[in-house]
Amino acid sequence: MKKKINLKSKVVEIVSLVALAILAVTYLVMMGDRLSPYMLQTLLNQTIITAVVSTGAVFIYTTGAFDISLGSAVAVSAISGAMVYNKTESLFLMFLTMIAVGLLIELIDSALAAFLNLPVFVTTIAMLSVLSALVKIMIASGGGAKIEVPRAVVKTLDSVGLKVLILVVFIGLCIFIYNYTALGRREKFLGGNPICAKLTGISVKKLSILAFLIAGVGVGLAAFLTVVRAPTITTSTASSIGMDVIIAIVFGGMPASGGARSKISAALVGSVSMVLLSQIMVILNFSAGISQCVKSILFLAVVTLSGLKGRKAMLTR
Amino acid sequence: MKTGKSSIAKRLLGICTIPAGTILIFYIICAFRGIAFFETSNHVLIFFRSVATVTLTTFALSINLDSGRFDFSLGSIALLASVVGSTITLNYGLPPAAMLVITLIAGIVLGAFSGLLYVLLKLPALITSLGVTLLYESLVSIISGSGVSFGTQPELTQFSKGIPNMILVIVIALAFMYIVMNYTKFGFHYAALKDGQKVAVDTGIKEVGNAIGCYAIAGAMMGMVGYINATLTGTIQASLDFGSIGAMFVAFLPMFIGGFIGRFSENHFGMVLGAVTYAAIQLGFVRLGLSSEVQSLVSALVLVGFLIYLNNEHTLAALFTGKKKGGA
Numbered sequence: 001m002k003k004k005i006n007l008k009s010k011v012v013e014i015v016s017l018v019a020l021a022i023l024a025v026t027y028l029v030m031m032g033d034r035l036s037p038y039m040l041q042t043l044l045n046q047t048i049i050t051a052v053v054s055t056g057a058v059f060i061y062t063t064g065a066f067d068i069s070l071g072s073a074v075a076v077s078a079i080s081g082a083m084v085y086n087k088t089e090s091l092f093l094m095f096l097t098m099i100a101v102g103l104l105i106e107l108i109d110s111a112l113a114a115f116l117n118l119p120v121f122v123t124t125i126a127m128l129s130v131l132s133a134l135v136k137i138m139i140a141s142g143g144g145a146k147i148e149v150p151r152a153v154v155k156t157l158d159s160v161g162l163k164v165l166i167l168v169v170f171i172g173l174c175i176f177i178y179n180y181t182a183l184g185r186r187e188k189f190l191g192g193n194p195i196c197a198k199l200t201g202i203s204v205k206k207l208s209i210l211a212f213l214i215a216g217v218g219v220g221l222a223a224f225l226t227v228v229r230a231p232t233i234t235t236s237t238a239s240s241i242g243m244d245v246i247i248a249i250v251f252g253g254m255p256a257s258g259g260a261r262s263k264i265s266a267a268l269v270g271s272v273s274m275v276l277l278s279q280i281m282v283i284l285n286f287s288a289g290i291s292q293c294v295k296s297i298l299f300l301a302v303v304t305l306s307g308l309k310g311r312k313a314m315l316t317r
Numbered sequence: 318m319k320t321g322k323s324s325i326a327k328r329l330l331g332i333c334t335i336p337a338g339t340i341l342i343f344y345i346i347c348a349f350r351g352i353a354f355f356e357t358s359n360h361v362l363i364f365f366r367s368v369a370t371v372t373l374t375t376f377a378l379s380i381n382l383d384s385g386r387f388d389f390s391l392g393s394i395a396l397l398a399s400v401v402g403s404t405i406t407l408n409y410g411l412p413p414a415a416m417l418v419i420t421l422i423a424g425i426v427l428g429a430f431s432g433l434l435y436v437l438l439k440l441p442a443l444i445t446s447l448g449v450t451l452l453y454e455s456l457v458s459i460i461s462g463s464g465v466s467f468g469t470q471p472e473l474t475q476f477s478k479g480i481p482n483m484i485l486v487i488v489i490a491l492a493f494m495y496i497v498m499n500y501t502k503f504g505f506h507y508a509a510l511k512d513g514q515k516v517a518v519d520t521g522i523k524e525v526g527n528a529i530g531c532y533a534i535a536g537a538m539m540g541m542v543g544y545i546n547a548t549l550t551g552t553i554q555a556s557l558d559f560g561s562i563g564a565m566f567v568a569f570l571p572m573f574i575g576g577f578i579g580r581f582s583e584n585h586f587g588m589v590l591g592a593v594t595y596a597a598i599q600l601g602f603v604r605l606g607l608s609s610e611v612q613s614l615v616s617a618l619v620l621v622g623f624l625i626y627l628n629n630e631h632t633l634a635a636l637f638t639g640k641k642k643g644g645a
Binding site for chain 1 (some may be wrong): 387434435436438439440441442443444445447448449450451452454455456457458459514515518524525528555557558559562566569609610611612613614616617618620621624625628629
């Protein structure tokens with residue numbers, strides 16, 4: 001009996017990985033001979049931005065909070081960096097600006113919540129409106145409907161090697177912080193039991209700000225990757241990332257309430273799964289509506305199975 | 318103990334300051350710019366329509382959010398309910414009243430289904446609502462393609478063009494929420510569950526039924542929002558990839574203003590006044606010719622500013638009066 005329970009619990013733990021494996025096999029079988037380096041590069045391009053933002057965002061989700069404004073934050077960072085490049089013609093300064101703006105936005109977000117006692121979800125919703133408006137204002141200030149960095153300049157950076165390097169280094173760093181430092185352990189403790197964490201002397205404010213700052217680095221890196229991939233920035237650039245991140249993280253097996261069961265891998269597993277699912281829908285020639293319908297059903301199914309272990313008698317809020 | 322007139326005056330002040338103050342400020346700014354706040358009857362209509370849709374959305378958002386259930390699916394319910402209502406009405410050549418009834422019923426069913434999924438899957442409401450949003454948006458696209466258009470049938474687009482209709486919607490919605498939440502068993506159970514879930518469940522209150530009921534009410538409100546929006550232009554635009562979630566963002570400021578005014582009055586009445594404030598701000602921005610970007614920027618800043626006040630009012634009061642926190 002105990003063995004049975006343990007087996008069920010193990011299966012529940014790896015539901016997201018099983019879903020990813022099934023999606024990957026389905027994709028490979030459907031692609032067959034058509035699978036080419038170009039197709040894999042397309043997959044990487046579609047995965048990497050969401051994966052980078054999601055990986056940073058895991059720190060926020062671990063504390064039991066969430067940030068809906070990450071997509072707009074990526075857009076503002078990307079535009080700021082592009083503007084700096086157009087003034088200075090320095091790619092290095094462009095990169096630094098993107099990271100700095102990403103950090104600044106997340107710092108404002110977290111400081112508002114931490115020092116002015118605002119509910120995090122409302123802060124990020126207000127931030128979403130502010131940043132979306134800023135995107136439009138900044139683009140309009142350029143006198144047109146877009147801001148761009150010359151394609152020839154970023155073309156040299158648009159390589160698989162650099163993108164994989166950025167992804168691997170960032171995820172590696174996050175895994176190290178998350179699993180092998182006091183910061184990561186405290187983040188999980190805070191998400192699992194905020195009252196207890198506070199009573200043991202953990203600084204909730206400091207931890208929240210650090211979580212948002214790590215997400216800010218992800219935002220900056222994603223902004224850089226966005227410009228490298230598509231150097232023309234419009235009002236719709238990165239607009240869907242905010243929600244994609246939530247979907248990816250949850251699909252990847254992250255509990256919405258954060259805590260000890262949180263894991264960095266959820267970001268990558270979820271991001272890759274979502275891209276594979278979209279590609280399978282494209283191969284099957286499904287319309288956008290049917291694709292989204294399948295996505296929603298699969299999302300609810302996987303998340304329900306993943307959540308079986310943490311079910312409570314009362315309704316979860 | 319303060320009695321009589323001073324207490325009533327204080328309550329009146331608490332109730333009226335924010336909405337009346339906002340309208341007054343915009344009246345003055347407009348007057349300085351040589352513009353009338355309500356120049357034509359169309360401005361009055363825009364104002365009341367805004368109050369109606371924002372009131373309904375605020376009721377829909379708050380009924381679940383006050384109980385800790387974050388619901389992203391409100392916009393998608395409005396969208397799908399209006400698509401179902403208009404499609405059936407157009408296909409069967411039904412009268413406008415039928416479209417209203419069908420849209421409302423569709424909203425209730427969609428809301429209840431969302432609640433049913435929440436209680437069956439036992440996932441956090443936020444997660445369930447993400448899945449539901451994706452599902453409902455996809456159904457809109459599957460049913461209607463890129464959307465529904467009935468602009469060529471003027472009888473179907475009359476409802477949202479009448480000021481009395483909008484006032485009627487506000488009054489009925491307020492009366493419904495006021496009675497249900499303050500004078501029914503459902504409302505008492507809701508309040509008990511909201512303030513102490515475990516204790517309420519332990520005393521035998523049926524949490525599941527109450528939660529589904531809340532979702533159904535939210536669905537009804539959003540069905541009505543969908544109907545008003547659809548009859549405004551005669552077109553319903555399909556929306557995918559969470560494009561519908563923006564519809565709920567208008568409700569945050571009125572909800573928090575409602576919570577503040579609720580200290581001096583009834584909570585739902587406060588939310589209507591919050592919606593009045595929001596509608597006044599929006600109309601004021603339009604009359605002053607501010608761009609939509611500046612409008613959303615200022616609206617968000619007003620929301621943040623108000624929340625900063627609400628969450629720090631004791632500290633602020635202590636700061637201005639010189640009293641120390643926790644002093645005897």
